[in-house]
Amino acid sequence: MKLFSPTTISASNLMTRFLPFCRSTSRFSTSSFNPSYVGKQSILLPKDVQIQLRKQILEVSGPNGQLQQNFPKYLRLRQENDSIKIEIASKSRDDLSKKQLAMWGTTRALLGNNVKGVSEPWQSLVKLLGVGYRASVEGNNILLKVGFANAVSVQIPPEVQVENPSPTSLVLSGIDKQKVTQLAAKIRSFKKPEPYKGKGIYVDGENIQLKNKRNIS
Template sequence: MSRIGRKPISFPADVAVAMNGQQVHVKGPKGELRFDPHPNMSITVNDGDRLVQVNRPDDTRENRALHGLTRTLVQNMVDGVTKPFERRLTIVGVGYNASLAGNKLSLQVGFANTVVLEVPEGVTVDVPAPTSVIVRSADKQAVGQFAANVRSVRPPEPYKGKGIRYENEQVRRKAGKAFGSK
């Protein structure tokens, strides 16, 4: 049996977990999320003990894989509605900066035009400094996807390290051309 999948998920008192048919609804102080699990997975909610249990029908390879995945996705939903997930991005380069205007993130990263990205629904973006961007949401997948979209505008290059990177990302630097005498 999956060691992760068989662990029950406990949720705090300010979080409500409910099943609507096959769909899981999680509502908390920081947001509300919905999830449609695979039809093979059965989810039971025990409001008295404040536990959620994920079960699988048999031990086939697919069901074993889905068991741990489903449990982790529901756990991430519970965690996200209590304390939102966040990704921090750093912009490195002379004249490179970011600004936020309403629901649009503007990036000036060495192109002739400013790159404007629409912030998706349910995601909040903060720009505390011109070279720092913070992406937050209760949905872990939405945070990661939007942060990846921002990073893909100008990924860090290996020679000078200029570009948009995650806060603790290590960029492997390459040596430039070595000029030798013949």
């Protein structure tokens, strides 16, 4: 068996020996069409929910209200009995951009949220933890007492309903999931949970891992 000394093998020789192998392993095909795992999932349609597509506007109506969203031209809607499915119009991936492929899954997710919202409103639970922390609803505003000199006022969007079952909790509800979660995130932003005492505003049962205080000598 012949051994090679490091001094006898140059960089050019190494590239010559291993370049063909590298080229062969880096080849892959992009011609196959990879469907979106979210986009290809069907949506169960309750009996009291109707869907209509009008000039690229998808309307979803149910007992709790109506929602609308844009529907891209490169997608199509197919209904089978009590379920609907979003399909891509083009079978060739080369005809679509990455953004269009991503919008396939996004459109399906939004439609699923709308179908659930018009039949069963979305809810978000907000809890305040801290000495003196309080929340109240006055008219169209939420007043938060979270350690500042003055109470923080947060306006309630017309699409969201807010209940105040206790001084330290709020229940947000609405048919539009995005509106509900945006309001919850805005409320939380005024006093995010801190990692030492755990004080702050928590949303939907979130938990944080508390840290040990450092002793400063």
